[in-house]
Amino acid sequence: MLLKQAPAVIVQVKDHGDSDKIVTLYTLDEGKISAIAKGAKRSKKRFVNKLELFSLLNVSYAPGRTTSLARLDQAELITNYPSLHQNYGQYVAASLLCELVLFWTREHDREDELFQLLTWALEGLAMGVTSAQLIIFFHVKMLEILGFRPLLNGCGNCGTLAPQAAPYRFSPMRNGLICGQCEHAPSGPGLEVSMQTIQLLRKVQELDICKLPRLHFSKAAILESIALLKRYDSHLLQRELQSWNYLQQLL
Amino acid sequence: MNVVPPALARLIADLGRLPGIGKKTATRLAIHIMRRPASEAQSLSRSLGELHGAIRLCGKCFAFSETNPCVICSDSGRNRQLVCVVEGPGDLMAIEKTGAFRGTYHILHGALSPMDGIGPDEIKIEALVSRVRKDKVVEVLIATSSTVPGEATAAYLIKRLQEETPAAVTRLACGIPMGMDIKYADELTLSRAIESRKNTCD
Ligand SMILES: [Zn+2]
Ligand SMILES: [Zn+2]
Numbered sequence: 377m378l379l380k381q382a383p384a385v386i387v388q389v390k391d392h393g394d395s396d397k398i399v400t401l402y403t404l405d406e407g408k409i410s411a412i413a414k415g416a417k418r419s420k421k422r423f424v425n426k427l428e429l430f431s432l433l434n435v436s437y438a439p440g441r442t443t444s445l446a447r448l449d450q451a452e453l454i455t456n457y458p459s460l461h462q463n464y465g466q467y468v469a470a471s472l473l474c475e476l477v478l479f480w481t482r483e484h485d486r487e488d489e490l491f492q493l494l495t496w497a498l499e500g501l502a503m504g505v506t507s508a509q510l511i512i513f514f515h516v517k518m519l520e521i522l523g524f525r526p527l528l529n530g531c532g533n534c535g536t537l538a539p540q541a542a543p544y545r546f547s548p549m550r551n552g553l554i555c556g557q558c559e560h561a562p563s564g565p566g567l568e569v570s571m572q573t574i575q576l577l578r579k580v581q582e583l584d585i586c587k588l589p590r591l592h593f594s595k596a597a598i599l600e601s602i603a604l605l606k607r608y609d610s611h612l613l614q615r616e617l618q619s620w621n622y623l624q625q626l627l
Numbered sequence: 628m629n630v631v632p633p634a635l636a637r638l639i640a641d642l643g644r645l646p647g648i649g650k651k652t653a654t655r656l657a658i659h660i661m662r663r664p665a666s667e668a669q670s671l672s673r674s675l676g677e678l679h680g681a682i683r684l685c686g687k688c689f690a691f692s693e694t695n696p697c698v699i700c701s702d703s704g705r706n707r708q709l710v711c712v713v714e715g716p717g718d719l720m721a722i723e724k725t726g727a728f729r730g731t732y733h734i735l736h737g738a739l740s741p742m743d744g745i746g747p748d749e750i751k752i753e754a755l756v757s758r759v760r761k762d763k764v765v766e767v768l769i770a771t772s773s774t775v776p777g778e779a780t781a782a783y784l785i786k787r788l789q790e791e792t793p794a795a796v797t798r799l800a801c802g803i804p805m806g807m808d809i810k811y812a813d814e815l816t817l818s819r820a821i822e823s824r825k826n827t828c829d
Contacts, residue, residue, distance in 0.1 A: 380688040388742070390776075394647040410772040429775040456815070461664040464739070546716075597666070606828035 379436045381619045382406060385494055386431045387474035391417065392470060399427055399448070401435060402477050405542045407485040411437050411446040412543055426451045429462050430470050430498060446481055457502040465626050469507035473514060474499055479613050480522060487520045496585060505589065508627060513588045516580040526608060527552030528578050534558050539597035543568050546604050548611035567607055573600040599627060652778065663677045677789060687758065689734040690750050691716055699723075699731055706730045707799040712755060712784065722770065730768070733758065737793050738776035741785060747783065755784070767792075770799045800825070 381579045387408075388400035395441050397416040399408050416423040426433060427448075434452040448473040460470045477494060481487070497514040501507060519525055530537040530545070541555035545566030553574065554566065580588060593601065635657055643653035650696070660668050684690070685697035692698065692824075699705060708732030713719050720731050737750040747753075759767060766775055771777035781798060788796050802820035803812050812820070 393649075424813050426813075453815075461775045462782045463785040467739070467775075467782070469780040470742050475742045579629060619745040622741040622746045625746070 379407070379438055381434065383454070383491075384433050384435045385474075385477075385491075385498065386427060386433070387477050389427060392400060394418070395532075397423075397427055398445070400478060401433075402481070402491060403435070403626055404488060405486065405488075405490045408477070408481045408483050408562065409446055409516075410444065411435075412446040413448040413451075416448075422601055423448075423451055425456075426453045428456060429474065430455045432495060432498070433566075457498055459502045459504070460498070465507050466501050466627060468619060468622045469511055470498060471503050472617070472623055473501075474509055475610075475619045476515065476518060477618045479609075479615065479617060479627055480518060489519060489546045493517050493521065493585065500589075508623065509591075509593050511623065512577075512593065512598065512601045512605065513580055513585070513591075516577060517585060519579055519608075520581060522562070525581065527561065528581065529575055531558055532556035537571075537574070542571060544571070544574060545569070546607070548608050567600075567604055568603060569600050573597045573604075577601060577604075595609055603626065658746055688732045689736060689754070690719060690732060692694065704729075707762060709768065710755075710764050710766070711768045711770050713770050714777060718772075719768065731768075735771070735780070738774070738780040740772060740776045750780075752784065752787070756791055759788060759794050763793070764792070764794045766797060768797050768799065773801055798823075810818045 380403040381536070382403040382465055384403040385403040387390070387398050387402050392398045392412060393417050395412045395418040397589060399411055399413060403409055407603075413423050413427055416427055422454045431501075432454040435448060436450045437446040437448050439446050439589070460466050468521055473494065475606060477490070481490070482517055500510050510559060514533075526546070526548075531541060531554055534541075534557065536555060536557075537544075537553075537568045541557050543556045544553045545556075545559065545568050546552070547566045559566070572594070576591060576593055577589055583591070602620075602624060606624075610616050637655045638660070639650070642648055642656050643650055645653075653699045659781070661670070664781050665801055673708045682691050683693075683695060685692045685695055685700055687696050687700045690699065694701070700707075710733050711722065711728060712733045713722070713732055713733060714735050714737060716734060719734060722728050722732075733751070733753070733755050735750045735752065738746055739745060739747065739750070755767075758764070767784075769784055771780045771784075772779045785796050785798075788794055800820075800823040801816065802823060803809060803816065809817065
């Protein structure tokens with residue numbers, strides 16, 4: 377059978393019966409795929425220490441013929457980002473990255489840029505970049521790549537972005553902002569965001585990722601941005617991502 | 628046409644919910660039970676029926692037990708100042724089988740896994756920290772799995788215990804399996820074995 381090869385990050389690991397594992401991989405060549413690793417829990421030789429969450433691997437696999445489940449043939453470890461399992465805060469942040477990729481992407485949907493973004497973020501986390509800020513960078517850039525950019529350049533109704541029109545609220549339903557002048561009595565579950573946070577998030581949208589580390593989010597801006605992105609997720613995905621709560625507990 | 632009698636189909640469905648048992652195995656087990664004398668099936672059903680009534684969690688170490696405290700916690704021959712922390716009851720059984728450990732245990736009932744909604748409050752961490760403080764435990768041996776969630780749980784426990792208790796915190800050494808040629812050990816295991824090397828006079 378023809379084997380495919382690709383660099384991949386493990387975003388989920390599940391035990392399957394007594395001896396197998398099912399892993400979800402985010403690959404460079406094919407986006408998200410699920411693969412079964414036969415004997416990964418027992419006859420360890422081929423897969424020992426490799427099929428662990430967050431690991432960056434070179435995998436070869438046989439695509440499933442009747443199902444979407446591929447069969448993992450070989451895995452060569454590039455890095456397992458050790459510091460991500462040696463610190464709870466970094467572990468929570470890395471788990472959130474994986475959960476975002478898991479639920480925001482479809483299987484076999486190739487996005488080279490998202491693969492680069494994911495490894496960039498895991499590397500940054502492993503090197504100790506402030507977890508919450510890195511999550512914000514990753515999330516905003518991921519939305520850009522997947523075509524779900526929230527509109528932050530002004531009120532969705534009147535177009536202004538000015539301190540006089542504050543407070544601004546973010547409404548996932550409108551996919552953007554609404555100013556205090558257009559909406560006197562807030563209806564629905566909008567979320568208040570300060571001018572400072574709006575400006576920072578716009579910068580993240582515009583800047584190249586290599587320039588992002590220059591930005592500095594205040595504590596208040598981090599809290600607001602995280603709340604906004606979490607709300608956006610639950611609105612568009614129609615589900616709660618579990619890791620958000622643990623990240624928020626640490627802020 | 629369905630040839631399987633409903634009572635047998637129900638049993639197959641029940642058995643099929645057990646971990647590691649597929650439909651084929653469930654069918655084989657069900658047919659085996661049916662072929663054996665009725666008294667065996669009745670004994671099995673009694674054991675299953677009485678399970679939840681008879682077994683509870685030990686209030687100290689959270690092991691499954693018929694008594695509270697459990698046999699290990701109430702054994703005066705065991706060192707109560709040494710507590711070994713494991714993820715699940717299966718890990719306790721594996722360590723007990725070695726006969727090499729004479730301390731007591733603490734069962735977390737899971738490992739930290741944010742994606743699965745398992746945080747510090749969802750497993751028995753608070754109870755461990757307060758037990759270590761209250762019982763003046765001298766050493767906590769952390770024996771969580773060497774998976775990513777197991778490692779992260781260990782890191783979290785080490786920090787909490789060091790900050791909040793005077794106990795010494797140790798970890799199970801990770802090394803080369805007995806009978807394995809060093810040449811064939813994977814890099815990660817080998818580097819861990821080097822890190823956790825020990826003095827030969829011990
Ligand atoms: Zn407006
Ligand atoms: Zn006990």
